Amino acid sequence: MSAHVRRRHAVLGVVALLLAVLASGLGTSSARGDIPPPADGWELQWGDDFTGPDRTPPSGEKWITDLGHSYPGGPANWGTGEIQRYTDSTDNLSLDGNGNLRITPLRDGAGNWTSGRIETRRSDFKAPEGGTLRIESRLRMPDVAGEQALGYWSAFWALGSPYRGNYWNWPGVGEFDVMENVNGMNRVWGVLHCGVAPGGPCDENNGLGASRPCPGTSCQAAFHTYRFEWDRGVSPNELRWYVDDQLYHRLTQDRFDATTWQNMTGHAGYFILLNVAMGGGFPDGVAGHATPTAATEPGHSMLVDYVGVWTRGGDGGQDPGDPGEPTPSTLYLRDGGGLGEAGPAAGTATLASADGRNHDGTPHAVQTFTARGVTGDYSGGTTAFDLFVDAGTTVGNGQQVRISYDRTGDGSWERSETYRYFATDPVPGVEHYTAESGLHSATGSLGDMVNGTVRVEVWNAIGTGPSTLGTGDRSVLHLPFG
Structure with missing residues (x-):
């Protein structure tokens, strides 16, 4: 029945x-x-x-x-x-x-x-x-x-x-x-x-x-x-x-x-x-x-x-720490879209080309990395990160990142930070993209997190070719937790 x-x-x-x-x-x-x-x-x-x-x-x-x-x-x-x-x-x-x-x-x-x-x-x-x-x-x-x-x-x-x-x-x-x-x-x-x-x-x-x-x-x-x-x-x-x-x-x-x-x-x-x-x-x-x-x-x-x-x-990057315990303040971008402890080996994710268009401040064909169940006391500091990026032989690709905080995991993002894009040139090896590039825009405020969600979105804001983003044990996010 x-x-x-x-x-x-x-x-x-x-x-x-x-x-x-x-x-x-x-x-x-x-x-x-x-x-x-x-x-x-x-x-x-x-x-x-x-x-x-x-x-x-x-x-x-x-x-x-x-x-x-x-x-x-x-x-x-x-x-x-x-x-x-x-x-x-x-x-x-x-x-x-x-x-x-x-x-x-x-x-x-x-x-x-x-x-x-x-x-x-x-x-x-x-x-x-x-x-x-x-x-x-x-x-x-x-x-x-x-x-x-x-x-x-x-x-x-x-x-x-x-x-x-x-x-x-x-x-x-x-x-x-x-x-x-x-x-x-x-x-x-x-x-x-x-x-x-x-x-x-x-x-x-x-x-x-x-x-x-x-x-x-x-x-x-x-x-x-x-x-x-x-x-x-x-x-x-x-x-x-x-x-x-x-x-x-x-x-x-x-x-x-x-x-x-x-x-x-x-x-x-x-x-x-x-x-x-x-x-x-x-x-x-x-x-x-x-x-x-x-x-x-x-x-x-x-x-x-x-x-x-x-x-x-699966885990979906949802295992940065034990439930209810403080989350480690250092999280790595993991293969497959997770955020957590360093992976066992270096990996890569491809950032699609911006196709010669300007996507400054607007995510386009993004690579997304997510950690859920995040718990920690806000330290009063700021977000920090170090992303490994390689544009290969493409001149002038501009990688951009947006980091968002849902402090209670209910789907409402209380803080979102978009950083200025970082243009790369064909220099040998990997280049580093960090928070020192400065904020492009930000909304809301940081604060304590209880079983919250942290999301990192990375994309090519400008340029005509793809780029490679290091994952596993390379690109890292530092949360402003004490």
Whole structure:
């Protein structure tokens, strides 16, 4: 018996309830609004069960509500051709009082559409080194079909963090469409966007996707669980899409060139989005004509039971010290994106070319190194670092670094420091890039950390060729801890 049926029937036999819970695994909710307990080996990193009174907005601590027809300075109509205006009205976006988020497209008397779209404040969801990331939600599509559904475009998806503040680096930063559903069809799509547009390794603007009907009951008639996994514990790495625990789409790292994969996976991570759009390239293409139409019926809601993010295995640079114990103030940039004790041997990471463009102050195709569970008392000092950099025979590459502190590990970065880029010339051997180059900009303040997160992002801000960054036992970060 599904969790949705359990919601509709409050009285269940104890034996039936236990069997349902045991059979559910990680993919279904055991009670209304609950985030499922993690299965063996999985650890919940973040989630929202949308519990709260009817017609109240989603948590402002966890979510950003998008407004209007575009990001400020970004592509018009959110870059997809969709026609609705996103609002923060509880008519379009609110909890329903039954443990769900409700996103409802509406049309006014003049024919103008409104709807809702939210995105997580956290933008660092990433598979740990040697482990797996799992992004999951239990959703019910708007209960409408046929001509009345033309133009409905429901989505649960994730965008690469460098998109925030840039808005013109898509699709290179990556997009994982965990679930898309259009025009009231009993079909779910899972899609990857990457590389360049049009064309490129992800066949943009189509993306690399697969689709299938929802298992059993239709996508519109019942809740289903939609899941995406990014697995760095296998070689080659894998991206996988599921509906109700049934795998229907898989892509492997060896399908992509190194630069495309690095641009998509080498940055700080992803943020998650939920929305219901109206019209745009996808529903129009499936319908074969512009949508919505005069027959499209407003007022049908997508319901979201929960969103959860889990990780399994690996370390992801999350072992700078014992939990609760002070973290060593000296951390090394590790192979695979970790920050911790010195590695057993020297390694390297490639900094992609700036392609002759100026990325001063704006991360571009970054290499990211992260330490979680960081605890320490602020000494009153400043950040210091010594990065080993080699531009080879390329003249004038400018390496740049941004160091960010999340003092409690809740996804809110209380301090961010961007240092002036360091231009290298073709001199023999490795050059050193240090904090003595000075700050380009800084926000927030330093302070004590308790189970916090430290992130180092390195990229080429200028130049026409790649550079090499030393890892393992070479590039080092000194935290301002006493």
